[in-house]
Amino acid sequence: MNLVDNKPGYTRSVEPPLFFIMMRFNLKVTLLFLFVIGILTILTLYSFCGSRVKEWGNVNSKSLDVLTTEEIDCEINGDYIIGCRKEGDDVYLPFSFLHRYFEVYGKLATYDGVERFEWSHSYSKVYRPKSKYDPKGVFMYFENYNVEVRDRVKCVSAIEGVPVSTQWESQGYYYPTQIAQFGLSHFSKNLTEPEPRRKMIDDSDRDLGKWIIPSTAKFERIFDNNFNSKILKFITSDSYEEGIRLKMDHVLYFVMSLDLILSGNSSVTITLQNRETKQIYFLHYITSDVWITSQDNNIYHGIGTKRTWKKLTRDLIVDLHKGISFFDKDKSKIKLSRSKMRLTEITLRGSGCIDNLTLSSSEHIQQFYDTAEWFVKHQDKQTGGWPIPVKRKLAPGFQDLQPGWYSSMSQGHAISVLSRAYYHSGGDIRYLTAALLGLKPFKVSSDLGGVRASFLDKYPWYEEYPTQPASFVLNGFIYSLLGLYDLMSIAPLEDGREAEVLFNDGMVSLRRMISLFDMGSVTSYDLRHFTINTAPNLARWDYHATHVNQLLLLSTMDGDSSSSSSSLFKVTAERWIGYMNGKRADHN
Ligand SMILES: *[C@@H]1O[C@H](CO)[C@@H](O)[C@H](O)[C@H]1NC(C)=O
Ligand SMILES: *[C@@H]1O[C@H](CO)[C@@H](O)[C@H](O)[C@H]1NC(C)=O
């Protein structure tokens, strides 16, 4: 799995405040002291009237003793000194030190006006499956993913409708794993989010949009036999000012979709305004193969140069955000919330036709199908793989993966997308064919361009990174198993056989090998400590949580052959959850 793309939507904002617990105590001491002085004053006054007072006074002076703290040096491993506090026989270390030393996390929080300190051993989150895993349903917990807003997504290509990654190559490239995650997240959101709300902006059959047409332009609503409906046809002069405009004041939904065909040098421009700062932005969809470029507040997305009808589905806020971060690298400055934006104008320039111009709150299923189409179109029909066009260096000791390598995780994720598309489309055979073809690299050894490695020449393993020597990355392997499971469950019986064999073989390996990843207080990401004899590559907490989430999910797939493994996976996952809460394996 790559560094950013596959982790659950955790926030790392638990960056612990660097402060001393003792400071809080100091404040308390001061307050208590003042309080005690107050009590004492009252008591002194009372002492003129009674004798019980003496006893109270004693109690209070006693607590004063207990709360005295003093500074003390603390020597760490005979190596260096830090400042600590001593109170009675106890010594207090600053949390900023504990955080660094033990990699634990903490923050101050206030509940009902009472402040407290919250300590946590890990920063990550476990998603317990709510029910048995359903290959036709939500993919893991991907409804929480928001792939397109990640920093390592350059933009969503308006040519293909899928994200462009900058993960290992800043120019950008299509990374099948990331694309599949985009598709799976939209498929999952379709099942979990509220129904989309839509507003039809222009539909020629109903003559909806009141366009402003300059005298130099041509504008007609013509009947098209292919669509058996009317479409809007336009031609404007070359001058930028002379576009056909539709003025609006729209503030609700920012996912635009339309059917369009444009000839060269034509464009559709959306004007957006920030309601607070009044700043205006122009989103231009142009006939070009450029993914994204921008100049000042003009942002350009190419929609390709083919003169054929296409359905364009764009999240305008994502496009705006990507455009701004494209020219303004200081991303922290960019705060664009949907609720602050207003759509003020749609402009058509050049010549072309449009239809079904709509604004919606979401178009998840359309974005999912854009993804499925991408996988159908970009599969190598010989090998069945979706090539990754950039070089990948996993670590010293492994040979580099040369551009064009395949990943079991990409293959598995793609198969998960295509299986769902096959099911959801009511059996569109193109999706099934591509998914079945996608099994091919699982049968080809990783030294021959496939993804199959073997542990001790015995246990097959589908490699996320098919390195020499093998790396045995755990999470990518399990994701690939999910893809195989999806296909064997959704494909018609005979078609699903091959996926089933690959899945069962993989599960045998996983059952046998899962304990090799258990490091007693954390897990390891891969088995490089075995294959290249280095220190183990310990999984940071979000990957560790991914391991746990995956095992919990596998443990819900009970069946005849795997009921024993479902309990193995459950027990292992629970032990690994313990690690996230500071538990460790016993020592001798
Ligand atoms: C999900 O997709 C179906 C079409 O399959 C659509 O009718 C429904 O409105 C969509 N719901 C959401 C939340 O996207
Ligand atoms: C517009 O939408 C209608 C209804 O979905 C569809 O029949 C028609 O083909 C669409 N127009 C174009 C140009 O795709």
Ligand SMILES: *[C@@H]1O[C@H](CO)[C@@H](O)[C@H](O)[C@H]1NC(C)=O
């Ligand atoms: C687009 O515009 C450029 C520059 O104005 C021109 O050179 C080119 O021929 C035009 N292309 C088409 C297809 O109209």
